Amino acid sequence: MRNLFxxxxxxxxxxxxxxxxxxxxxxxxxxxxxIEIPENVPPQYAKEMxxxxxxxxxxxxxxxxxxxxxxxEYREEINPNDHMPRxxxxxxxxxxxxFYKDIKGQKVQELINFFGKDFLIEDALTNYKWKISAGEQxxxxxxxxxxxxYKDSTENLxxxxxxxxxxxxxxxxxxxxxxxxxEVQSAQTHIMATEVIPxxxxxxxxxxxxxxxxxxxxxxxQEKMQERSEMWGRRM
Numbered sequence: 001m002r003n004l005f006x007x008x009x010x011x012x013x014x015x016x017x018x019x020x021x022x023x024x025x026x027x028x029x030x031x032x033x034x035i036e037i038p039e040n041v042p043p044q045y046a047k048e049m050x051x052x053x054x055x056x057x058x059x060x061x062x063x064x065x066x067x068x069x070x071x072x073e074y075r076e077e078i079n080p081n082d083h084m085p086r087x088x089x090x091x092x093x094x095x096x097x098x099f100y101k102d103i104k105g106q107k108v109q110e111l112i113n114f115f116g117k118d119f120l121i122e123d124a125l126t127n128y129k130w131k132i133s134a135g136e137q138x139x140x141x142x143x144x145x146x147x148x149x150y151k152d153s154t155e156n157l158x159x160x161x162x163x164x165x166x167x168x169x170x171x172x173x174x175x176x177x178x179x180x181x182x183e184v185q186s187a188q189t190h191i192m193a194t195e196v197i198p199x200x201x202x203x204x205x206x207x208x209x210x211x212x213x214x215x216x217x218x219x220x221x222q223e224k225m226q227e228r229s230e231m232w233g234r235r236m
Contacts, residue, residue: 025198065203066169068099111206120209
């Protein structure tokens with residue numbers, strides 16, 4: 001309890017020293033998703049599979065809402081020597097999940113394209129019980145960042161957030177800290193901010209997609225994956 005109090009006091013001392021805090025704007029990120037190759041994949045195919053896929057994303061926030069989506073302004077150079085299998089090239093080029101967060105309402109909407117169809121999943125914000133390491137700081141794009149971490153049976157996360165942008169948001173599903181998250185580290189992904197663009201912005205909630213609850217979508221996903229597994233089994 002004492003450590004939490006000290007960490008909180010250090011955060012507020014840092015906030016008091018900050019001039020002209022950023023409460024709205026957009027941040028660009030490079031998101032690297034690591035691919036775990038199943039053990040049953042034949043070696044000749046496994047060696048052709050990429051170990052990771054890079055996505056270029058953008059977070060827009062206005063103090064009470066945020067939107068994390070693909071950065072449409074990014075133009076990737078085509079590498080003629082890129083021999084990535086077509087399936088994984090499609091994964092890289094497909095639309096990633098969009099996260100819209102209502103901070104006051106503690107709600108999140110995820111726009112997911114699944115089997116060629118858009119679904120809008122409404123859920124409560126994930127409330128991570130972060131532990132702040134007040135003594136560990138890092139400079140990212142000129143912003144002083146503090147370290148926080150979270151660990152449970154399924155996730156082991158390390159993030160760096162900056163109180164110079166005093167909004168509890170971050171990339172992907174992450175947030176809930178006294179400052180915007182600029183870096184995320186885990187076994188599954190590494191997300192790093194590449195550019196901060198302060199300014200007044202308009203954050204719009206996703207308007208397309210068939211609405212479903214998390215339970216409804218998980219049930220549909222399980223059914224579709226079972227169908228695909230049976231289909232591949234018949235082909236084999």
